[in-house]
Amino acid sequence: MGAVPExxxxxxxxxxxxxxxxxxxxDELWEGEMTAVTVGATSVLLVNxxxxxxxxxxxxxxxxxxxxxxxxxGRTLTCSRHLWEFDVLSGEGINPDNCRLTGLDCRVEDGAVxxxxx
Amino acid sequence: MRxxxxxxxxxxxxxxxxxxxxxxxxxxxxxxxxxxxxHPPYRRPPLSKAWDGAAPCVDDxxxxxxxxxxxxxxxxxxxxxxxxxxxxxxxxxxxxxxRLGYDRLLLATGGRPRRLPGVRGDRIHHLRTxxxxxxxxxxxxxxxxxxxxxxxxxxxxxxxAARASGVEVTIVEMAPTLLSRAVSPELGELFAxxxxxxxxxxxxxxxxxxxxxxxxxxxxxxxxxxxxxAALLVAIGISRSTELLSGTPVACDDGVLxxxxxxxxxxxxxxxxxxxxAHHPRYGRRVRVEHDDNAxxxxxxxxxxxxxxxxxxxxxxxxxxxxxxxNLQMVGSPEGHDRxxxxxxxxxxxxxxxxxxxxxxxxxxxxDRGRDVVTGRKLVAAGAxxxxxxxxxxxxxLRRLLRRQGGRPS
Numbered sequence: 392m393g394a395v396p397e398x399x400x401x402x403x404x405x406x407x408x409x410x411x412x413x414x415x416x417x418d419e420l421w422e423g424e425m426t427a428v429t430v431g432a433t434s435v436l437l438v439n440x441x442x443x444x445x446x447x448x449x450x451x452x453x454x455x456x457x458x459x460x461x462x463x464x465g466r467t468l469t470c471s472r473h474l475w476e477f478d479v480l481s482g483e484g485i486n487p488d489n490c491r492l493t494g495l496d497c498r499v500e501d502g503a504v505x506x507x508x509x
Numbered sequence: 510m511r512x513x514x515x516x517x518x519x520x521x522x523x524x525x526x527x528x529x530x531x532x533x534x535x536x537x538x539x540x541x542x543x544x545x546x547x548h549p550p551y552r553r554p555p556l557s558k559a560w561d562g563a564a565p566c567v568d569d570x571x572x573x574x575x576x577x578x579x580x581x582x583x584x585x586x587x588x589x590x591x592x593x594x595x596x597x598x599x600x601x602x603x604x605x606x607x608r609l610g611y612d613r614l615l616l617a618t619g620g621r622p623r624r625l626p627g628v629r630g631d632r633i634h635h636l637r638t639x640x641x642x643x644x645x646x647x648x649x650x651x652x653x654x655x656x657x658x659x660x661x662x663x664x665x666x667x668x669x670a671a672r673a674s675g676v677e678v679t680i681v682e683m684a685p686t687l688l689s690r691a692v693s694p695e696l697g698e699l700f701a702x703x704x705x706x707x708x709x710x711x712x713x714x715x716x717x718x719x720x721x722x723x724x725x726x727x728x729x730x731x732x733x734x735x736x737x738x739a740a741l742l743v744a745i746g747i748s749r750s751t752e753l754l755s756g757t758p759v760a761c762d763d764g765v766l767x768x769x770x771x772x773x774x775x776x777x778x779x780x781x782x783x784x785x786x787a788h789h790p791r792y793g794r795r796v797r798v799e800h801d802d803n804a805x806x807x808x809x810x811x812x813x814x815x816x817x818x819x820x821x822x823x824x825x826x827x828x829x830x831x832x833x834x835x836n837l838q839m840v841g842s843p844e845g846h847d848r849x850x851x852x853x854x855x856x857x858x859x860x861x862x863x864x865x866x867x868x869x870x871x872x873x874x875x876x877d878r879g880r881d882v883v884t885g886r887k888l889v890a891a892g893a894x895x896x897x898x899x900x901x902x903x904x905x906x907l908r909r910l911l912r913r914q915g916g917r918p919s
Contacts (some may be wrong), residue, residue, distance in 0.1 A: 436716070460879075460880060461880065461883065462880055462884060462908075469635060471879030471880040471882075472829075473829055474802075474838075487572075489577075508797075
């Protein structure tokens with residue numbers, strides 16, 4: 392099987408447990424959009440920033456509110472509950488800057504978004 | 510050349526933000542934070558909210574972990590009050606007698622809860638610090654009832670948290686509605702109805718005549734009745750901690766007076782956070798804001814200006830409150846608005862209220878619709894002109910209204 396580049400968020404805490412699962416067709420995740428899907432027992436946030444797809448646990452690290460109810464503006468995701476901001480390409484917190492999203496392994500293959508979630 | 514020193518007085522949210530900003534902006538002199546609590550700066554908002562499980566632990570609330578201060582060469586002096594300030598010689602005296610010279614000083618001493626004069630007792634509580642929160646929680650772990658004096662955000666949040674954990678709770682508020690300083694009477698009524706539906710007794714328009722602790726009971730006499738409780742929380746606002754400044758030339762008036770640059774009347778001395786009474790260019794008047802986000806943003810501006818920038822602090826102010834499972838957020842100030850537009854369905858739960866002056870959006874209030882505030886905040890900050898019909902049309906994406914501002918001359 393050929394090596395497929397993984398688009399894991401650089402530097403983010405990654406949960407590598409679990410097997411790859413088809414999460415969504417890529418054409419259902421437009422550029423500049425985000426959506427939440429359930430993979431196994433995990434609510435997964437998928438984001439598409441200019442064609443770069445990332446997957447995170449769909450819970451704000453602050454108080455675990457669902458992130459897909461927030462707002463995605465460019466590469467900045469704002470949680471709607473207390474307005475914590477994150478860079479969705481790196482997973483790093485912007486405000487506050489000492490937190491991060493929980494990244495999940497993610498790759499695009501044959502028009503499908505694959506995610507490895509526990 | 511002598512190393513410069515910046516001292517931040519008050520080890521709260523504002524000081525932590527200023528310290529981080531100063532280092533990020535390249536300040537490489539001595540940086541000292543002095544605070545009277547025994548902890549590094551921590552987040553206070555959770556202290557009044559959801560009481561799930563054990564009492565709050567300061568380690569879970571720290572703005573930066575303890576190692577951050579060492580890594581960033583920030584000297585953190587905790588458990589030590591600053592007791593005297595000499596602006597002429599630029600020296601701060603600490604309670605232990607130590608003297609700290611400074612080149613620039615940030616006053617971020619915050620405030621302390623207002624007390625009922627002459628009322629004492631171990632069942633009379635106030636809430637500002639993690640120690641206060643632990644004491645209240647410990648006393649209520651046995652049994653209630655709890656009486657909360659003051660139906661502002663702090664009182665309502667504690668009432669909700671205590672009630673949700675099974676405690677019998679009564680709120681006593683002098684004003685005719687809850688949250689009357691911050692929101693409309695209609696919204697105050699909505700919160701009163703919410704609290705009542707969960708079993709909180711809400712007494713509005715009731716003045717308290719006396720409070721006495723007798724043994725393990727607190728007796729609260731209002732103009733209408735006598736309430737007995739195991740604990741009383743007095744949540745009637747804060748006084749700003751300015752006693753350090755008496756006898757100094759730093760101008761104060763219910764807070765440290767600062768201009769739009771967060772500078773006080775004394776060169777080299779700045780103030781930010783709850784203690785500051787700032788000239789606000791957006792509102793054309795002095796404002797005193799007691800919210801976490803303001804402390805962070807104002808201190809960030811102050812820190813940059815301490816390093817020679819001339820940033821204006823004109824943030825429209827944003828805050829949130831969590832009560833039961835509900836979330837209220839507000840940005841801007843509705844003062845002077847001449848029109849309100851509702852988005853969503855107030856009868857069914859989630860809704861937002863947009864306040865306009867002419868066609869300019871001045872404030873957004875969201876009940877369980879925080880998303881409207883994410884964009885609303887940007888619209889308010891941009892001084893956006895918007896059509897009321899579009900705001901109330903749920904099909905119109907607010908972000909589209911924001912993009913439209915791009916071509917507008919400002």
